[in-house]
Amino acid sequence: MAKELIIGNEAVARGLYEGGLRVASSYPGTPSTEITEFISTYDDVYSEWAPNEKVAAEVALGASIAGARAFCGMKHVGLNVASEPVFTGSYTGVNAGWVIAVADDPGMHSSQNEQDSRHYAKAAKVMMLEPSDSAECLEFAKKGFELSEKFDCPVILRLTTRVAHSRSLVELGERNDIGVKEYTKNPGKYVMMPAMARSRHVVVEQRLIDQAKWAESCELNKVEMNSTKIGVITAGICYQYAKEALGKNASYLKLGCVYPMPVDLIRDFASKCDKVYVLEELDPFIEEHCKTNGIEVIGKEAFTVQGEYSQSMIASVILGKSTDSLATDLEIPARPPVLCAGCPHRGLFYALKKQNVTVSGDIGCYTLGALQPLGMIDTCICMGASVSALHGRNKADTANEKKSVAVIGDSTFIHSGITGLIDIAYNASNSTVIILDNSITGMTGHQQNPTTGKNIKGDPAAAVNLEALAKAVGINRVRVVDPYNLAQTETAVKEELAVEEPSVIISRRPCALLKYVKHEKPLKVNTEKCKGCKACMKIGCPAISFRDKKAVIDFTQCIGCGVCEQLCKFNAIEKGE
Amino acid sequence: MTKSVMIVGVGGQGTLLSSRLLGAVLTAKGYDVKVSEVHGMSQRGGSVVTYVKYGEEVYSPIIEKGEADYILSFEQLEAARWLPFLKKGGKLIVNTQKIDPMPVVIGTAEYPSGVIEAISAAGADITSIDALSLAVEAGSSKAVNVVLMGVLAAKTDIAYETWVEAVKATVPTKFLELNLKAFDLGYNY
Numbered sequence: 001m002a003k004e005l006i007i008g009n010e011a012v013a014r015g016l017y018e019g020g021l022r023v024a025s026s027y028p029g030t031p032s033t034e035i036t037e038f039i040s041t042y043d044d045v046y047s048e049w050a051p052n053e054k055v056a057a058e059v060a061l062g063a064s065i066a067g068a069r070a071f072c073g074m075k076h077v078g079l080n081v082a083s084e085p086v087f088t089g090s091y092t093g094v095n096a097g098w099v100i101a102v103a104d105d106p107g108m109h110s111s112q113n114e115q116d117s118r119h120y121a122k123a124a125k126v127m128m129l130e131p132s133d134s135a136e137c138l139e140f141a142k143k144g145f146e147l148s149e150k151f152d153c154p155v156i157l158r159l160t161t162r163v164a165h166s167r168s169l170v171e172l173g174e175r176n177d178i179g180v181k182e183y184t185k186n187p188g189k190y191v192m193m194p195a196m197a198r199s200r201h202v203v204v205e206q207r208l209i210d211q212a213k214w215a216e217s218c219e220l221n222k223v224e225m226n227s228t229k230i231g232v233i234t235a236g237i238c239y240q241y242a243k244e245a246l247g248k249n250a251s252y253l254k255l256g257c258v259y260p261m262p263v264d265l266i267r268d269f270a271s272k273c274d275k276v277y278v279l280e281e282l283d284p285f286i287e288e289h290c291k292t293n294g295i296e297v298i299g300k301e302a303f304t305v306q307g308e309y310s311q312s313m314i315a316s317v318i319l320g321k322s323t324d325s326l327a328t329d330l331e332i333p334a335r336p337p338v339l340c341a342g343c344p345h346r347g348l349f350y351a352l353k354k355q356n357v358t359v360s361g362d363i364g365c366y367t368l369g370a371l372q373p374l375g376m377i378d379t380c381i382c383m384g385a386s387v388s389a390l391h392g393r394n395k396a397d398t399a400n401e402k403k404s405v406a407v408i409g410d411s412t413f414i415h416s417g418i419t420g421l422i423d424i425a426y427n428a429s430n431s432t433v434i435i436l437d438n439s440i441t442g443m444t445g446h447q448q449n450p451t452t453g454k455n456i457k458g459d460p461a462a463a464v465n466l467e468a469l470a471k472a473v474g475i476n477r478v479r480v481v482d483p484y485n486l487a488q489t490e491t492a493v494k495e496e497l498a499v500e501e502p503s504v505i506i507s508r509r510p511c512a513l514l515k516y517v518k519h520e521k522p523l524k525v526n527t528e529k530c531k532g533c534k535a536c537m538k539i540g541c542p543a544i545s546f547r548d549k550k551a552v553i554d555f556t557q558c559i560g561c562g563v564c565e566q567l568c569k570f571n572a573i574e575k576g577e
Numbered sequence: 578m579t580k581s582v583m584i585v586g587v588g589g590q591g592t593l594l595s596s597r598l599l600g601a602v603l604t605a606k607g608y609d610v611k612v613s614e615v616h617g618m619s620q621r622g623g624s625v626v627t628y629v630k631y632g633e634e635v636y637s638p639i640i641e642k643g644e645a646d647y648i649l650s651f652e653q654l655e656a657a658r659w660l661p662f663l664k665k666g667g668k669l670i671v672n673t674q675k676i677d678p679m680p681v682v683i684g685t686a687e688y689p690s691g692v693i694e695a696i697s698a699a700g701a702d703i704t705s706i707d708a709l710s711l712a713v714e715a716g717s718s719k720a721v722n723v724v725l726m727g728v729l730a731a732k733t734d735i736a737y738e739t740w741v742e743a744v745k746a747t748v749p750t751k752f753l754e755l756n757l758k759a760f761d762l763g764y765n766y
Binding site (some may be wrong): 003004005007030031033034109110133162165166167168169237240241243244245310311312323324325326327328329330331332333334335336337338339340365368371372373443445534537540541542544545546554555556557 | 587610611613614615621637655663680681684685
């Protein structure tokens with residue numbers, strides 16, 4: 001078959017497909033999202049977006065126990081959410097293979113922390129594989145099912161952003177569909193109550209010993225001997241960086257299986273090299289394994305636990321090489337990400353700014369409301385925390401409970417905001433929760449969710465009625481506003497803050513980037529009328545700039561949402577023709 | 578020998594389509610290719626960069642300071658920002674369009690003047706082009722990416738037909754005519 005240039009995530013999807021995947025359930029999260037999006041293009045695989053990663057992992061484990069090769073995928077922080085079924089799934093083991101993909105984000109391109117998910121493999125006593133390019137993504141995903149069944153264990157496939165989102169060439173293969181295996185009732189294996197779990201723990205410990213033995217000679221761990229002056233022990237993307245930086249000037253031990261790790265293989269490799277470096281991003285996971293086993297290596301003392309590695313970093317540390325580069329003496333302003341022109345969140349944040357409230361924020365595009373000139377997010381912790389942290393704030397500081405709100409997107413609210421809202425209703429805090437319902441999961445690139453009325457394939461599906469849901473959990477005051485209407489939005493915020501009971505405001509307007517959203521003609525500034533007062537610039541719209549003492553609207557960006565129009569006292573912003 | 582091309586711009590300008598198109602052309606030519614993309618938060622109006630590398634065997638998917646043979650910049654300021662990544666003797670193609678970053682919009686920073694001149698003075702082989710006007714001429718301001726791809730194409734030794742085939746394979750049919758026109762405007766610039 002022809003070679004295709006595809007991102008690591010698509011290659012994972014392809015590998016799972018070729019490996020006989022039958023059921024996939026995930027929650028979107030950069031940099032893992034595209035795996036499940038690509039899976040959804042295969043008609044002979046059942047796929048879905050789950051409300052959160054814990055649900056997704058449980059769906060996958062349930063499918064595996066029933067006898068179908070199953071998958072769930074998530075970003076690193078999603079594994080925190082999914083960890084409960086993963087830890088216990090390590091004890092139950094599988095029936096058909098279960099592969100879990102987790103995508104770490106060194107350098108935090110799109111994340112709130114830089115955690116190293118390899119610790120989960122060790123903590124949950126689960127095998128973990130780490131590919132270094134798209135071809136390995138395909139191969140390892142496929143292999144994951146075989147290993148999962150061979151060892152009766154979930155297998156985690158660990159990616160990092162550069163592997164997940166880089167395109168490289170792969171060769172596609174045929175699908176091997178093993179069908180649905182027979183399910184046999186086996187409470188000793190699948191019912192994890194204390195007596196059974198105790199005997200399963202014995203199995204888990206023996207399995208780790210067996211896997212470590214297998215890792216000594218498995219084909220996923222490769223030795224490449226070149227010059228023995230420098231030895232490199234590495235895995236994942238760092239292998240590629242090392243190869244580019246050092247080429248044949250070093251020998252390599254590339255670990256495809258990063259947990260459990262071999263000991264003799266590493267010791268033997270290290271003994272043949274003069275100086276041995278461990279090259280791994282984030283925590284010294286491989287390094288500590290080496291040092292625990294008395295193998296002398298150089299690791300984090302020469303490198304870093306923060307951010308990404310690269311070929312030049314490796315060349316500089318190991319070879320002392322540096323590269324010349326061109327530069328100007330211009331002062332170059334930063335270009336941070338912004339809420340898009342026409343983003344419905346903008347009007348809502350402006351209304352909050354006018355009320356000068358404390359805003360408990362959450363994970364999504366609207367986290368960008370934290371940046372100037374809006375600057376209207378006080379906290380951003382994790383999925384759903386806006387709602388529960390607001391409840392905590394209001395219980396701690398009742399004097400200011402009328403001066404604080406939570407903001408949370410539709411998808412994030414379903415993920416884990418609803419449980420916080422139940423807490424607010426049940427334990428009665430005078431909290432106002434604003435659901436930013438833009439009818440899509442935005443930041444990760446437009447995935448459907450349980451509120452949108454469509455499933456992963458875009459087919460009609462049951463839609464959560466947010467108004468009815470809020471009422472059903474015990475919130476009596478629920479109202480809907482259009483964030484493009486500043487006066488209406490401001491009034492709603494003011495009134496709901498004033499009342500002596502919990503309330504929910506649904507700020508509803510579809511994401512301006514959705515294909516079905518009709519854009520108005522770009523607005524224009526009438527330069528005769530514009531006084532240069534900059535009132536329109538208070539909302540931080542990227543389409544508005546200031547030239548020659550007048551506001552200017554960029555026609556390539558403006559979608560005519562009209563929010564700036566409402567701020568102009570001189571009627572200088574006019575509809576475009 | 579591995580060659581490196583950086584495509585830089587502002588999130589939302591369509592840099593990803595360019596890297597896909599370039600990737601398709603290089604794959605068709607039989608090279609080993611790696612393309613590193615930006616997804617997620619930085620796509621929202623931030624400074625974005627995509628790396629394309631090709632050769633006999635490519636290892637790292639990223640490009641670092643002093644390594645790029647070509648930089649294709651969709652915006653002036655971004656060209657200056659990423660200039661240190663250009664190899665000595667490398668070529669820089671810049672769209673003269675200016676997009677104010679938020680610190681400039683809110684008045685905490687200034688958009689520097691004389692960007693093109695400063696880049697040129699730093700010793701870069703620079704081609705500047707008003708790709709936005711050409712894209713509008715082709716039929717849509719969104720075709721800036723394809724215009725710029727045309728400019729780059731003319732500087733390579735890859736046949737015109739190979740590029741056109743890749744454009745056909747990459748853009749939706751209903752926008753094909755527009756994009757072919759945009760490509761030609763860039764190619765013949």
